[in-house]
Amino acid sequence: MRVRQISRPVLGILLLAVFLSTVTQLTCRSGYAADGSKYAHSDSDARFLHHIDLYDADNRKITSESTTPYSSVKTCGRCHDYETISHGWHFNAFDPDAKSGREGEPWIWTDARTGTQLPLSYRDWSHTFDPREIGITAWQMTEKFGGRIPGGSMAAGAVAAVPEVSPSLDASSADGEVIPSPRWKLSGTLDIDCMICHAQSGAYDFNQRREQIEEHNFAWAPTAGLRLGTIDGKVSRIKEGSDPEDDAIKAKLPKVSYNPRRFNSDGTVFMDLIREPSSNACYQCHSNRIVGDKGIEQRWVHDEDVHLRAGMSCADCHRNGIDHHISRGFEGEENPSGTLVQTLSCTGCHLGAQGSDADTISLRAGRLGSPTPMHAGLPPVHFEKLACTACHGGPAPRDEALRLMTSLAHGLGDKGHRDGFELPAIQGPVFTKGASEKIHPHRAVWPAYWATVVDGVAKPIAPEKVYDATRKSLRVRKDFVDELVLPKWSSKDLKEVLGDDRARIPSEEWSDDERQKLEKIQRENGETLFAEKVSAALASLEKELEAEQAVYISGGVVYARGEEPDTLTSIQLASKDDIDMVSWPMAHNVRPSGWSLGIKGCTECHSDGGKIFASTVSPVGPAPNVAEPITMATLQGMDANQRLAWNQLFSGRKTFKYIIFTSLALLLMTLLVGAGAIGAKAMGAGVANVQGQTHPESTTENEVTA
Amino acid sequence: MMIWIDRILLLAIVVIVAVLTATALPVLAGHHLGGTMLLLHMMASGALVFALPAAAIVWLSRNINSATSDFIQRCGFWALIVTGFATIATVFFCMLPYPSTQTMHQLINWHGWSGFAMVPATVLLAIGSLRWRRIQATRSATPG
Structure with missing residues (x-):
């Protein structure tokens, strides 16, 4: 009896301990398996068929009758480590805490109405501006560039840890507390859309995605991209300042009408996806076009990258693990994953990792069967001075750098009418030194923006503010350049040059002499109009922002109001960093050896006309100033006399x-x-x-x- | 006349080797040649390909015979010819359209080592020549 009385509480404690232990073990087993991951994996090279249930942002299963968009976080994130993936290179472009890495193409905020081409980056890259410092919110960045990124970081509304704008600029912040843009609650977030890259080629409609983002339907973009249904409604139609909690406003939010044929009898949807993204997926954001004198050069006159021609795909070199730290493929790259990626660069793949132990197989040359280049007769100093791409990469150099268009800057892929001279005015190839001190071909742009000057330093004004403040003074309807810098001729001008009879003939019928005269008149008219309008716009900005001095920067020139009305004067700033050329290295398309620089011998480069030194790039911007062309040798910091001496040496x-x-x-x-x-x-x-x-x-x- | 030719040649060799060595010093610190240094190096190398064969021909006969040269001088001379030949030959092969990148790297490596080996050879030659001259001067000043 006594024993029974003592054992009861002990037994109770024991039972509780056993119960808790069992529960804990079961919980752990369901969360983390023997491999240490809570996510299962197939470990096969074969495709894993994805007949899966779709879930919306509130984790509710989607049926054909649902009206909410599917969420990639809730759907893909069920079985894949979304958190780890989300730190990858493609998804941290809007993450200020991400490692900056080697300089790349900045986000160039372009507004043709105000002649703005402002290089922005959340990364610590030279000559770029942090959007938060200017007052551009993450929501605005997502609206502007969301169609050119696969989502993630601040575009996915990850603003809790990072203010959208600098606290000093955010009107909505009080006591340093930053309130995220209220538009997020209407637009939803632009989460990482896995299917952009992993959908079978042709299964994802990138233009549908772009359209949704343009209409501020961020959360609806993945559903539209996969064409799972139609989207009715536009967040852009909902007024600024509307209360997202208001039922009337909620009712205006877009609705999805799912295509019932996409749903299987068990309610699952077949997501036709592939492990390794096809090159077509990369092209959505990484296409480039060359612009010649006559506009965008046609594709058929250019060859594709020699590697693609050989049957490779982008993902063969630009690889990643589950962390999605895609190897960028440049010499000296250190992948954040810690994996050795030397042999995924040009030199590593073709020549082996420099200074490596030949016994380490993963550092040997010849990856994927890459040939060992002979470079017969090329003195080794070239490999110390030049990146591989200097001779092999980018468009074949001409006497002047060409205008280039990129998907990130010009939204290539979106159907439209482009002549190739739209802003931003990117040029290339520009042979200048990169961080590695080697000469690389670069793309380059001279920033053009409106700013206030404080202590000799230009501080860009947020583009939206510029537009609002200068709308009446600039009076540009669509295009700053077409309407102010190169205005159409008046009938008086045409009659003066062409005479009364020929004044109405089409421009194609003008003689060269007539064309030159008219172009001269156009330039003169443009200069007068530019000075008049920009001077007025600067006055408006100074008044609106109560600034001491406002300036317009373009092509390396800083324009301030002149002493006389309707005139401009050029001023110098304390630092040229904010007005100088912004450049970033380019690699593709890689040309074969027969099309490389130097194939014709030393004097192809070591002569007075050698393109790598003697070709030029001109500071170009929306303003009408015609700056002196700069030679590549100057950009490389090469002394002109020394180059002459070299050329003479090589001639003999x-x-x-x-x-x-x-x-x-x-x-x-x-x-x-x-x-x-x-x-x-x-x-x-x-x-x-x-x-x-x-x-x-x-x-x-x-x-x-x- | 021969004395002056000797002096000029010796001075030229010493100066050229000094310039070549000085301009190649960054290599020892792990840097690569470039810019003005490389230009000077190239110019001095141009002078070497003239001066070294000239010296070789002029000084050949005396450096064969032990009666006409000092031992140190002979050692310096032959070491200079051997290292100079290796230095020039390695860079010459690099200029031909035959060696691959890897071979060229190896050749340039050898070029560097043989080039630096020219320095002690030149020093020996200079010391030996001066010593020989002093011995000759002593002999001619000694009566009988």
């Missing part, structure tokens, strides 16, 4: 080879004569020794002679 290189050959022949003859003399002497000494042993008196004679 062929003769010098014969001279060296003769020199070597003479030295060899000397060595042979010397060797012969030593041999003869040795033989003579040997003979003398023999003679000395036979006739001792003769030795004495020799010694006397010596």
